Amino acid sequence: MEAQVTRNCFCTYTGAQSQVDTTVFFISGNPGLIGYYHPFLSLLAQHLAGPKQGSTQKASTSFQIYGCSLGGFEVADNGDERGSSASNGSRAKDTADGKNRFYDLEEQICFVQDTLNQVMSKTASSAPLGKKQKVILIGHSVGTYMAMEILRRHREATTQSTSSPDFDITGAVMLFPTVMDIQASPSGQKLTTLLSMIPQLALVVSIFARVLTLILPDAILKSVIRLVMKNPPPHALDTTFTFLKSPGGVRQALHMAADEMRTITTDKWSDDVWGVASTRDPVAKLFFYFGRNDHWVAEKTRDDIIALKGRQDGLGPKMLVCEEGLPHAFCLKHNEIMATKVAGMIREIESS
Incomplete structure (x- = not known):
């Protein structure tokens, strides 16, 4: 796969493409535009290409860093507002009667899993013969829920010889994870209330946004965005x-x-997916990085996950709680510190 940075896709390498050992596969949050994460992924690639902390030796592993927009979020790379079909999917799914419909969470998981399989098929074709590729997932926000589901489905597929994937998922990094009880979070409570009051909220807001973008000149619209987002x-x-x-x-x-x-309610994964149970099959090494006062993750939910699934006797995910006050939307202004942290987690997964 060619290195590229577009509005719909990010792909780069830390070494020779033919020598890739591990693919770092990124799954975005909602809204699922990969453009929000370009600086983070670029910085992550730089850190992984450089020497390990405390060492002068260059990293021996050659990484592929890949991420793409989620289904339904693809846009035209030339900036044309009409949108376009990306290489992995279309703006909205077509029904039998020709009308567009939009991706729900299950369909997004299938979209991401299909994309991962396509990426790894292309990667394997250029890798040395007999070398099984490794994958490390990174999920952000709802992307962490998708990552957990992909982990589960991948483990199930490896037990079926007829459909066994030709790559191993060796680890995953979950950033500001919304994997359980999202309704209990401050923003989840607000959104649930709005949806009960306005069942067609998605349609109403989309019409309002469409009218706004048609009325306002681009320069004024950007000024409004700059004001609302506090100078992004x-x-x-x-x-x-x-x-x-x-x-x-x-x-x-x-x-x-x-x-x-x-959908995101109670814990839906077995202990082998979490890695908290002893098993003969290798388990992925997981990192969970929580924020404090995260408006999409209730404090109680975070504490319950850490208490129930945190590492015990060397088993289970490594749970970390942010002490620097990073926001849920770290990809806006805190890419350097997050890229540094994630690079360290990836190296720890690689060394295990």
């Missing part, structure tokens, strides 16, 4: 502008968010 960096401003101007992005985001409120 250029990549966040441009991505939000493109998101609002896209034909179905706003409705896709709210359609998916509503399904998240219904």
Whole structure:
């Protein structure tokens, strides 16, 4: 796969493409535009390409860093507001009668899993013969729920010889994870209330956004975005502008968010997926990085996950709680510190 950085895709390498050992596969939050994460992924690649902390030797592992926009969030790379079909999917799914519909959470998981399989198929074709590729997942926000589901489905597939994947998922990094009880979070409570009052919230807000983008000149619209987002960096401003101007992005985001409120409830994964039980099959090494006062993760939910699933006797995920006050949307202004932390986690997964 060629290295590329577009509005719909990010792909780069820390060494020779033919020598890739591990693919770091990134799954975004909602709204699922990869443009929000370009600086983070670029910085992460730089850290992984450099020497390990406390060492002068260059990293021996060659990484592929890959991420793409979620289904329904693809936009035209030339900035045209009409949108476009990305290489991995279309703006909205087509029904039998030709009308567009939008991705729910389950469909997004299938979309991401299909993309991962496609990426790894291309990667394997250029790798040395007999060398099984490794994958480390990174999920952010609802992307962590998708990552857990992909871990589960991958483990199930490896037990079926007829459909066994040709790569191993060796670890995952969950950033500001919304894996349980999202309704209990401050923002989840607000969104649930709005949805009960306005069942067609996604349609109503998308119409309002569409009218707003048609009425306001681009320069004024960007000024409004800059004011509401409190002077965001250029990549966040441009991505939000493109998101609002896209034909179905706003409705896709709210359609998916509503399904998240219904779906992300109790713990749905067995102990072998969490890695808290002894098993003969290798388990992925997991890192969970929680924020404090995260408006999408209730404090009680975070504490319960740490208490129930935190590492004990060397088993289970490594749970970390942010002490630097990083926000849930770290990808706006805190990419350097997050990239440094994640690079350390990836190296620890690689060394285990």
